[in-house]
Amino acid sequence: MAKKTSLKDIAQEVGVSTALVSYVLNNKKENKISKQVAQKIRAVAKALNYRPNQIAKSLKTNKTFTLGLVVADISNPFSSSLTRIIEDEADQQQYTVLVGSSDEQPQKARKLIETLLNRQVDGLLIVPTEGMEKQLADLQKQGVPFVLIDRYFPDLKTNYVALDNYGAIYKATQHLIDSGYRRIGMITFQTTLYTITERKRGYLEALKANNITFSKSWLKEVRRATYKTDIEKAVRELLGGKNPVEAILFASNTLALFGLKPIKELQKRVPDDVAIITLDQADAYDLFHTPVTYIRQPLPEMGQLATRILLESIPKNNAITQTNLDGELVIRASTRST
Amino acid sequence: MAKKTSLKDIAQEVGVSTALVSYVLNNKKENKISKQVAQKIRAVAKALNYRPNQIAKSLKTNKTFTLGLVVADISNPFSSSLTRIIEDEADQQQYTVLVGSSDEQPQKARKLIETLLNRQVDGLLIVPTEGMEKQLADLQKQGVPFVLIDRYFPDLKTNYVALDNYGAIYKATQHLIDSGYRRIGMITFQTTLYTITERKRGYLEALKANNITFSKSWLKEVRRATYKTDIEKAVRELLGGKNPVEAILFASNTLALFGLKPIKELQKRVPDDVAIITLDQADAYDLFHTPVTYIRQPLPEMGQLATRILLESIPKNNAITQTNLDGELVIRASTRST
Structure with missing residues (x-):
């Protein structure tokens, strides 16, 4: 990959300090900086394709605006339709969704969740697999906000949205x-x-x-x-x-x-x-x-509700919401009515 | 979310400097540190559920081990099967895949690619939509490694893997x-x-x-x-x-x-x-x-090959690989043979 443009590169090009470039591009203390210099810094930043480093930014805000989603198998239509619904719902709140498949294996789910947490996602949406109770209890102890979707464990007091x-x-x-x-x-x-x-x-x-x-x-x-x-x-x-x-x-x-x-x-x-x-x-x-x-x-209700519950629990995470949705009977020709 | 354990928290608990904790947990200069202290630091880190900050780490290595994948619509079986193949291939190289749908809209694709790049993905796999030529040409100028999958533009000299x-x-x-x-x-x-x-x-x-x-x-x-x-x-x-x-x-x-x-x-x-x-x-x-x-x-060949080409182009990005795969005819009863 071509070297990324740094604040230093812009500073050298304009002939000012790196701190000054940072102030201007982060819209800080601008009233103390001459308009002409600020304009020049912005022009050079654009010309050099400067891209603010979101990773450095998230270190300061302590929020990455990313959600992790663990589905059983993305190639199953249930999972992929659910993913699309969650993407759309999260997008409305400026959240990006990081998706992965557990393949119905608790060890694979563990690895995936570890990866997501190490990348500092703000919370998790999980369609759990068999044998994940201990893992989920540990996440809860650690205070990680998460919502289970579609499946849950009755003995674990966690957020969930599922069908009745x-x-x-x-x-x-x-x-x-x-x-x-x-x-x-x-x-x-x-x-x-x-x-x-x-x-x-x-x-x-x-x-x-x-x-x-x-x-x-x-x-x-x-x-x-x-x-x-x-x-x-x-x-x-x-x-x-x-x-x-x-x-x-x-x-x-x-x-x-x-x-x-x-x-x-x-x-x-x-x-x-x-x-x-x-x-x-x-x-x-x-x-x-x-x-x-x-x-x-x-499915739409399930995905939307789970995303909303998660986004609400990220700042506080002090309430448990458990929802069982009703399935609607759609009668067609394969069952004869008396 | 419960406050994350920091190096400072561990340092205070053990009664040593933050720098010392950092050295031990990053496996540096350990021969200069007493084994007993090192062991205590590790034990406390474990007890407090310390989680290394991958975001801080990636700032140092300049690599996030994340790939961005832009599909047309994750709920289409073609996209979701392709995603699963790419996930599996990337996983073997310790890469996580961040997936999103462009919904066949170039503006949505632009926003998604911007988001992915701002989160510092190492490279992109893109199933492009109509009207993305300019956008892709810009990415190329900026030196972003990417591979197009399934679709490509004959006038753009980019990496791609597609069907003939x-x-x-x-x-x-x-x-x-x-x-x-x-x-x-x-x-x-x-x-x-x-x-x-x-x-x-x-x-x-x-x-x-x-x-x-x-x-x-x-x-x-x-x-x-x-x-x-x-x-x-x-x-x-x-x-x-x-x-x-x-x-x-x-x-x-x-x-x-x-x-x-x-x-x-x-x-x-x-x-x-x-x-x-x-x-x-x-x-x-x-x-x-x-x-x-x-x-x-x-599909498997397409997803695997595209992932491999991308991973090879991340460190250097100095060659273009264009592949047109053959489709195989599978004859069944719906076409009568003479």
């Missing part, structure tokens, strides 16, 4: 039951993450409240590492055998994206052979033969 | 012609961007080389601002009227995503009623009734 996962899945299951289905399968991730276990609980509780005896074979928990093949196998099992399910509930948009494919390949009619409902949507579903009923993830 | 767009679309068109189609429609974006105009040229030249008389009604250029409705209209026009086309070439994965939907709604059989080929793929296409033939975008 239990309520959303209860609503989806109830909709299937109200539409006349009783043998209802669910495909979800195998994990201890509260967000996901709450989805399972919503499904089981809704069945129970409607006096439907749950069969173990209806619940398929796929492994993250091998989810593409696991989902395909799960769909084939749910729709095969003597007692196939009448409806499938997908617990996330990724699960549905890869679960609709085998349903298409098996040439199942939707909803006549099997009804479909999913949490969160994707433009991709429009290519599927039947429009899919889904629970809307309030 | 002309060659890729020529190959796609030739494949359709070899498969027996002659009335071939193309849906692309209305833009002056070289990347996209080269795609149009590839299509027109392939028709010409095969003695097919091009009809103006075959080429549909949609506006970015209203592309979703424009694509739908374009597909219906290409497939309607007295002389519908026999094949459609989509110039990007977004165009195909929203173009396959009306083809499905019109209940067209693929490839019997209309053959389909697209540049770049998406998991979503698997939900479409017929597997889609596509030209593979070499």
